[in-house]
Amino acid sequence: MEPLVLFVHPDLGIGGAERLVVDAALALKSRGCHVQVWTTHYDPNHCFSETKDSGIPIRCCGDWLPRSLFGRCHALCAYVRMIFLALYIIFLSGERFDVVFCDQVSACIPFFKLARNPKKVLFYCHFPDQLLTQRISLMKRIYRKPVDWLEEKTTGMADCILVNSLFTADIFRKTFASLACIEPEVLYPSINVSKFECDFFEDLSNIVPVERNNVFLSINRFERKKNLALALEALYDLRDRLSKSEWEKVHLVLAGGYDERILENVQHYQELNDLATRYGIRDHVTFVRSFSDKQKVNLLNNCICVLYTPSNEHFGIVPIEAMYMRCPVIAVNSGGPLESVVNNVTGYLCLPKAKDFSCAMERFVKNPSLKVTMGNSGHERVMKTFSFEAFSAHLYHHICRLAQ
Numbered sequence: 001m002e003p004l005v006l007f008v009h010p011d012l013g014i015g016g017a018e019r020l021v022v023d024a025a026l027a028l029k030s031r032g033c034h035v036q037v038w039t040t041h042y043d044p045n046h047c048f049s050e051t052k053d054s055g056i057p058i059r060c061c062g063d064w065l066p067r068s069l070f071g072r073c074h075a076l077c078a079y080v081r082m083i084f085l086a087l088y089i090i091f092l093s094g095e096r097f098d099v100v101f102c103d104q105v106s107a108c109i110p111f112f113k114l115a116r117n118p119k120k121v122l123f124y125c126h127f128p129d130q131l132l133t134q135r136i137s138l139m140k141r142i143y144r145k146p147v148d149w150l151e152e153k154t155t156g157m158a159d160c161i162l163v164n165s166l167f168t169a170d171i172f173r174k175t176f177a178s179l180a181c182i183e184p185e186v187l188y189p190s191i192n193v194s195k196f197e198c199d200f201f202e203d204l205s206n207i208v209p210v211e212r213n214n215v216f217l218s219i220n221r222f223e224r225k226k227n228l229a230l231a232l233e234a235l236y237d238l239r240d241r242l243s244k245s246e247w248e249k250v251h252l253v254l255a256g257g258y259d260e261r262i263l264e265n266v267q268h269y270q271e272l273n274d275l276a277t278r279y280g281i282r283d284h285v286t287f288v289r290s291f292s293d294k295q296k297v298n299l300l301n302n303c304i305c306v307l308y309t310p311s312n313e314h315f316g317i318v319p320i321e322a323m324y325m326r327c328p329v330i331a332v333n334s335g336g337p338l339e340s341v342v343n344n345v346t347g348y349l350c351l352p353k354a355k356d357f358s359c360a361m362e363r364f365v366k367n368p369s370l371k372v373t374m375g376n377s378g379h380e381r382v383m384k385t386f387s388f389e390a391f392s393a394h395l396y397h398h399i400c401r402l403a404q
Contacts, residue, residue, distance in 0.1 A: 003028075003403035006097035007037040008085060010078055010105050012058065013046055014257040014290060015221055016317050017104055017126050020164070020189045022048050024101060024124075025056050027190075027392030028399060036097075038089055040065070040081040046259060049293050050192070061088045071263070075129065075147050079107040086111040098403045104129070106154040113157055120402035123158035125184065127168055127314040128175040152176045160398050162187040164315040165336045185398075188339075189317050190391035191324060191382075195293050196300075204298055207286050212251035214365050217303035217327075219296070219318045220310065221257040222265045222289070227332075227352060228254060228272055230309040234357035236279040241362045250365060251284055252307075253299060258289035300325040304371045305364045308337060311352050316340065319347075320386050323378030328371060330360045340386070346378035 005028050009021050021037070029035045036057040044052055051058055062084045068074045086108035089095060100112050103124040112119045130148040135141045155161070155176065161184040163169045169184050176182075208215055216235070220226040235252045242250065254272065258265050269287065276282045288295065300306070306322040308331035315336035319329045323340075329347035331337035343349040348363075350356035364370050 002032040002034060003099055003399050004034045004097040005036075005099050005101055005399060006089070006095065007035070007101045008082065008089070008108060009037065009039045009103060010082055011041040012037065012039040012051060013041070013043065013259060014048060016189075016315070018048065019317050020124065020126070021101075021103060022050050022054075023190060023192050023388070023391070024395055026050060026054060026192055027388065027395055029054070029056060030392060031396045033396070033399065036095070038085060040085050046290060049195070059093075061085050061093075067261075073143070075133070075144070078105050079147070079150070082108040083111065090115045099399050101399075102158070106151055106158070109154045109157045120159045121157070122160045122162065122398060122402060123155060124187070125155070125161060125163045125168065125172055127164075128171060131171070131175060152178060155179065156182060159402055161185070162398070164189055165339050167312075167335050167339065168314050187394050187398075188386055188391065189315055189320065190386050190388045191317065191321055192388055193324060196297055196321070196324060204302055207253060207288060207295075207299075208251050208302070212249055212284075214246075214250045215299075215303040216250070216252045216305055216307055216361060216364075217299050217322075218252070218254045218307045218309065219256060219299075219321075220308075222269045222272070224264065224268055225310065226256075227309040227311060228256075228268075229275055230352055230354060230357060231307045232272065232275050232279060232281065232285065233354035234307070234361060235284065236281055237354045237358035238361050238365075239281065241358060242365060246365055247284075251286065252281075253286045253288060253303070255288035255291050255296070255299060296321075297325070300327050303327060304368070305330055305347070305361065307357065307361075308332070308341075309352070309357075311335065313337065320382055323347075323375075324382040326372075326375030326379045328364070328374035328378060330357055342377070342381065346374055346381055 025035045038059045040062040042058055042060040062081050065081045066077050068077055082105040100119050100121045109121050112121050129151055156179045163184045172184050218231045239247055276285045306327050306329045308319055311332045312335040319340045322329050323346055329341050331341050332352045333349035341347045348360040
């Protein structure tokens with residue numbers, strides 16, 4: 001009998017972590033596992049389409065609990081929400097399951113391990129949570145100390161720990177000193193290629209002017225840590241590198257996850273608009289918030305290159321999606337892209353500086369054949385190293401081992 005796998009995730013919205021969870025659920029379902037997903041927040045209008053049409057049950061519980069306390073203590077509230085979710089599943093849901101797939105918030109792990117019928121837990125570490133926030137004030141350091149301790153201790157209680165890249169594995173070892181005896185395994189995220197193979201044809205004239213055939217695309221959430229301003233600064237610098245006729249054919253699309261409940265999304269979106277206006281390039285930039293799969297495929301089909309601007313990104317699924325669609329990638333030369341993008345072969349790895357990015361962008365404008373040669377190389381790399389089949393086989397192996 002195939003394992004019954006229960007996924008627990010804090011917020012099933014739109015983002016890299018959510019993409020991984022959805023793909024993992026689809027991968028196990030394709031292998032015959034019985035899968036269901038539990039979360040503390042799920043909005044059918046702000047989610048990946050597969051959560052609505054894949055047949056995987058989505059259960060939501062605990063959304064009435066606060067996400068923050070007067071705009072603060074987000075980590076503590078996330079822990080409380082996930083602990084409540086775990087307790088509800090164990091004592092009130094009546095659900096049967098063999099293995100728990102947990103990610104992002106490890107605080108719920110002890111409750112699955114210490115229940116009357118203990119469950120095996122697989123924890124997928126995208127990145128240590130304690131490294132995702134700054135400790136500017138003394139109060140913040142005091143507040144985070146027990147939270148960080150709890151993250152480390154509960155993470156170590158998982159029966160199996162997977163990470164998304166060699167980069168994250170190294171950070172894991174350096175961050176969680178007390179878990180030196182644990183060697184996390186790397187399971188690279190993949191993509192479910194079926195959604196990219198559909199014949200999506202859509203008029204993009206409402207997004208990109210018809211005469212602009214050199215379209216650069218950035219896909220990332222509207223968060224400051226994603227350094228989207230770098231894309232605008234690079235476009236501004238690129239303008240001085242091109243002739244007037246070349247410049248008139250260039251356009252930048254900044255597309256990304258946007259949630260009105262998240263203040264930073266709202267603020268940073270406006271900051272980027274203001275920055276584009278200040279640089280005098282606003283008419284060469286289009287912002288797309290919370291795009292559909294159809295729009296995403298069409299944008300990747302119609303751009304000459306993807307700009308990936310975060311530094312020290314844990315892995316980054318966008319470069320993989322772009323390369324599968326035969327679209328070269330210009331990325332920062334740190335973190336996950338060092339393992340996904342091959343410099344001068346599938347794109348360019350650059351310093352996070354406007355001059356370096358614009359220099360690489362200029363090459364695509366002045367040498368259109370790069371789009372084809374690098375694009376083909378990128379597609380071959382994804383099929384060889386980051387295939388959905390390899391991802392699902394690797395994950396299924398771990399689930400079966402835990403279920404036994």
